[in-house]
């Protein structure tokens with residue numbers, strides 16, 4: 001692991017907006033195929049970190065590398081083409097399109113560039129095939145014809161992951177995938193995330209407030225606090241870290 005080129009490397013990463021330091025001096029290396037949890041209290045900067053990594057925001061300091069390539073100056077679309085995929089904290093599906101149509105559009109954009117969205121879909125074309133495969137991967141085949149807006153919360157999350165996978169990402173950022181889910185839907189989604197990770201050796205970064213779920217799933221955990229990286233270590237070491245307990249948890253996990 002020490003010798004491999006990291007799938008993702010952030011060094012000295014910072015964001016200052018209007019004099020406010022949102023993120024400061026974040027140094028992070030994620031190995032290919034690793035799953036990293038990202039935790040921290042509300043407002044710690046977790047989503048902002050994902051916005052910097054995915055190119056939605058530009059950092060005011062530091063550097064971001066994907067697979068050893070410096071992508072700091074590139075935009076979100078270039079990074080997505082380069083293999084970075086993310087979900088958003090709020091849902092981003094087209095509610096009035098069917099589940100299959102949603103995934104097909106994502107696949108079509110990936111296969112043929114954005115103009116391909118204006119092409120007429122043909123049954124059995126490449127994007128159709130990819131969509132069917134992705135729906136099978138997340139277990140939504142039986143809902144292919146359902147309008148996305150009519151899916152249960154749990155199934156909507158699965159659809160969001162299918163949309164993400166249609167872009168064939170090698171590095172995946174998941175922002176609170178369990179948020180708003182009924183407790184009964186959590187194990188199913190956890191199993192899906194574990195499959196998505198293990199299946200093709202994808203690298204996964206996951207923000208999650210459900211620590212019980214997260215700590216059992218990830219290889220390491222990064223702890224953000226007031227825009228700084230407080231710790232980045234195995235779940236066991238992070239839970240035992242007195243600094244983390246005092247500053248973030250304020251109590252024993």
Ligand SMILES: Nc1ncnc2c1ncn2[C@@H]1O[C@H](COP(=O)(O)OP(=O)(O)OP(=O)(O)O)[C@@H](O)[C@H]1O
Nearest residue numbers: 017020022040041042043044045046047048049089
């Ligand atoms: N565009 C922006 N302009 C000014 N401040 C911002 C901007 N985006 C985020 N912030 C601030 O940066 C801090 C970090 O926000 P961020 O959304 O990254 O936190 P978070 O750790 O994801 O929190 P949560 O757990 O609530 O999702 C917050 O104080 C927020 O108000």
Ligand SMILES: [Mg+2]
Nearest residue numbers: 046047048089
């Ligand atoms: Mg957030």
